[in-house]
Amino acid sequence: MSRSLIQASGLSVHFPIGSGLFVKQLLKAVDNVSIEIEKGSFFGLVGESGSGKTTLGRALLKAVPISEGTAHYDDGEVAYDLEGLDGAELKDYRTRAQLIFQDPYAALSPRMTVRDIIAEPLEVMGLTKGRAETDERVREIAARCRLNLEHLRRFPHAFSGGQRQRISIARALVSGPKFVVADESVAALDVSIQADVLNLLKQLQDELGLTFMFISHDLSVVAHTCDHVAVMYLGRLIETAPTRKLFEAPRHPYTKALFSAIPSLDPDDDKTAQKLAGEIPSPTDQPPGCKFQTRCPHAIDICKSQEPALETEGGHDVACHRWKELMSLVAA
Amino acid sequence: MTPLIEVENLTLQFRTDEGLITAVEDVSFTLMKGEVMGLVGESGSGKSVTAKSLMHLNARNAIYSSESRITLHTDTGPVDVLSLRTPRELNVVRGGAISMIFQEPMASFAPAITIGKQMVEQLLLHSDMSKSTAKSVSIEMLDRVGISDAARRFDQYAFELSGGMRQRAMIAMALSTNPSLLIADEPTTALDVTIQAQVIDLMKDLVSEFGMGIIFITHDLGVVAQTADRVNVMYLGRLVEEGPVREVIRNPRHPYTQGLIAALPKLEDLDAPLTPVPGDIPSPLERPAGCVFNTRCSQVVGEECMALVPMNCRLDETHSVACHIYREAAE
Numbered sequence: 001m002s003r004s005l006i007q008a009s010g011l012s013v014h015f016p017i018g019s020g021l022f023v024k025q026l027l028k029a030v031d032n033v034s035i036e037i038e039k040g041s042f043f044g045l046v047g048e049s050g051s052g053k054t055t056l057g058r059a060l061l062k063a064v065p066i067s068e069g070t071a072h073y074d075d076g077e078v079a080y081d082l083e084g085l086d087g088a089e090l091k092d093y094r095t096r097a098q099l100i101f102q103d104p105y106a107a108l109s110p111r112m113t114v115r116d117i118i119a120e121p122l123e124v125m126g127l128t129k130g131r132a133e134t135d136e137r138v139r140e141i142a143a144r145c146r147l148n149l150e151h152l153r154r155f156p157h158a159f160s161g162g163q164r165q166r167i168s169i170a171r172a173l174v175s176g177p178k179f180v181v182a183d184e185s186v187a188a189l190d191v192s193i194q195a196d197v198l199n200l201l202k203q204l205q206d207e208l209g210l211t212f213m214f215i216s217h218d219l220s221v222v223a224h225t226c227d228h229v230a231v232m233y234l235g236r237l238i239e240t241a242p243t244r245k246l247f248e249a250p251r252h253p254y255t256k257a258l259f260s261a262i263p264s265l266d267p268d269d270d271k272t273a274q275k276l277a278g279e280i281p282s283p284t285d286q287p288p289g290c291k292f293q294t295r296c297p298h299a300i301d302i303c304k305s306q307e308p309a310l311e312t313e314g315g316h317d318v319a320c321h322r323w324k325e326l327m328s329l330v331a332a
Numbered sequence: 333m334t335p336l337i338e339v340e341n342l343t344l345q346f347r348t349d350e351g352l353i354t355a356v357e358d359v360s361f362t363l364m365k366g367e368v369m370g371l372v373g374e375s376g377s378g379k380s381v382t383a384k385s386l387m388h389l390n391a392r393n394a395i396y397s398s399e400s401r402i403t404l405h406t407d408t409g410p411v412d413v414l415s416l417r418t419p420r421e422l423n424v425v426r427g428g429a430i431s432m433i434f435q436e437p438m439a440s441f442a443p444a445i446t447i448g449k450q451m452v453e454q455l456l457l458h459s460d461m462s463k464s465t466a467k468s469v470s471i472e473m474l475d476r477v478g479i480s481d482a483a484r485r486f487d488q489y490a491f492e493l494s495g496g497m498r499q500r501a502m503i504a505m506a507l508s509t510n511p512s513l514l515i516a517d518e519p520t521t522a523l524d525v526t527i528q529a530q531v532i533d534l535m536k537d538l539v540s541e542f543g544m545g546i547i548f549i550t551h552d553l554g555v556v557a558q559t560a561d562r563v564n565v566m567y568l569g570r571l572v573e574e575g576p577v578r579e580v581i582r583n584p585r586h587p588y589t590q591g592l593i594a595a596l597p598k599l600e601d602l603d604a605p606l607t608p609v610p611g612d613i614p615s616p617l618e619r620p621a622g623c624v625f626n627t628r629c630s631q632v633v634g635e636e637c638m639a640l641v642p643m644n645c646r647l648d649e650t651h652s653v654a655c656h657i658y659r660e661a662a663e
Contacts, residue, residue, distance in 0.1 A: 048524035160612040190374035196608035261529040263554030
């Protein structure tokens with residue numbers, strides 16, 4: 001049995017843009033990404049808007065087609081090659097891989113009761129025999145997500161943001177998935193509620209043996225929940241490491257800049273040293289060489305012509321021509 | 333320091349199909365000239381409604397209580413904001429002495445009118461500039477907020493600008509009328525962190541350059557720590573704590589403020605468990621009696637929390653808190 005649940009290699013998702021007979025351009029939303037997600041881990045995927053983190057998550061769920069590369073899924077019971085998956089196998093994969101959405105206000109139908117919302121995946125996938133079994137599964141997962149029986153009869157409008165997110169989580173987990181992609185699942189929640197939902201996700205991961213891919217733009221949330229983090233920029237994976245290593249000694253200049261951009265709670269902490277100028281380039285108009293060179297304060301000639309490959313050292317991968325040199329500068 | 337705007341006993345209800353909803357209750361504060369005040373709270377805390385009241389900008393179903401008073405001090409004397417009625421009178425506060433920046437810059441610009449035209453329009457409305465002066469002032473302002481190639485951007489539409497650029501253009505537009513008060517409602521929430529850092533730096537520079545008062549509405553305590561001089565914390569329509577930013581963040585006194593800070597994931601200590609504030613924010617239709625925070629408070633002292641609305645207790649000259657725990661200290 002392999003240790004990894006998901007193993008992607010050279011994965012790309014390209015969207016054709018332009019209409020008519022001749023497709024003029026490809027939008028490379030995810031480009032040549034290789035990642036490995038260990039069973040039972042909480043894998044964080046970080047990046048700004050336009051970095052391709054959501055698209056990568058969806059590609060692994062087979063919600064968008066994989067253009068190039070391979071992605072292998074192995075949960076110990078079944079193993080699938082995601083790039084060519086279809087038919088009955090794809091249907092089975094849908095029960096094993098699920099998504100929790102960002103906005104609990106938009107994700108729940110206002111015309112369905114909470115019970116019907118949570119039961120829908122079971123009915124659509126035909127996973128239960130009859131209403132009694134469905135009800136039992138719904139009640140069980142609802143209890144795990146701290147919703148009570150009284151809640152099941154009501155409609156979503158009666159619930160607060162935190163409760164709605166717990167309903168979304170229950171719906172995602174009712175089919176008994178092994179792999180769950182949580183896409184910005186706490187971003188729409190208030191701070192006082194956010195911690196509660198994060199704790200619940202961790203607890204469910206423990207109890208149900210789930211593997212999470214946690215997509216977020218919020219580094220402090222990722223730092224507290226994930227055991228492994230990958231940073232994306234303009235469709236590329238630029239750095240990946242166990243959380244502690246990444247947060248204690250980030251190697252990529254972009255990761256460092258992301259950290260220093262988080263507004264500190266200390267009013268006297270004036271972190272101006274690492275502020276980034278400019279914005280993320282358009283994915284249809286990507287710069288040559290390293291994708292970060294247009295904003296990187298350390299870019300030199302080689303960065304402008306040659307794209308850095310992912311280098312591994314001590315279980316910590318980084319794609320930067322100058323990371324070693326820059327790390328030694330900091331140490332000196 | 334002289335006061336810029338004074339809010340006294342502001343109580344605001346909305347008439348809805350489900351009954352009267354209290355959005356803001358008995359809120360009083362004063363903003364001095366050149367001061368940056370953070371207005372912090374979660375969704376439903378009434379922070380945006382409070383800010384909109386300053387421009388008399390709430391929807392038609394809003395009812396202000398008779399004790400509510402908002403006084404804006406202008407060069408030509410004090411203005412009683414809530415007594416303004418006609419559009420002409422309201423012009424003084426809307427875009428004249430007070431400008432507002434909204435959260436979603438895409439939704440704040442008209443999509444089919446160029447950025448430039450929108451900037452010129454408000455300058456013509458609020459000043460006696462000629463069209464060509466207004467244009468050059470606008471381009472100058474765009475340049476000032478860090479938009480490169482400002483003359484070209486002037487003729488573009490909002491959709492042609494990136495999120496960060498749009499928010500910069502929004503700031504340029506808000507500042508071009510030279511307001512004495514700027515209200516910024518979650519101006520960086522829709523932006524990526526690296527862009528947020530740029531916009532925060534820009535706003536700090538502009539404060540020192542233009543010297544206007546700012547009310548910065550946000551749910552992000554980190555953003556407040558980096559921008560504000562003073563903080564007002566709101567919960568369910570009430571002001572629960574008020575004080576200098578350092579005091580409130582380092583030494584929070586209200587159980588809600590304490591909970592809010594404890595719930596923040598901190599990068600300095602990855603091992604610290606995340607401690608949520610228990611429970612959910614009650615619906616505004618079911619406001620608790622007594623202290624509004626009593627349904628989630630872990631430090632309830634007794635019956636008075638359930639029955640009596642806590643008075644505002646002054647802890648020292650600048651720091652005050654509305655909580656029964658501190659009642660004795662105040663007496």
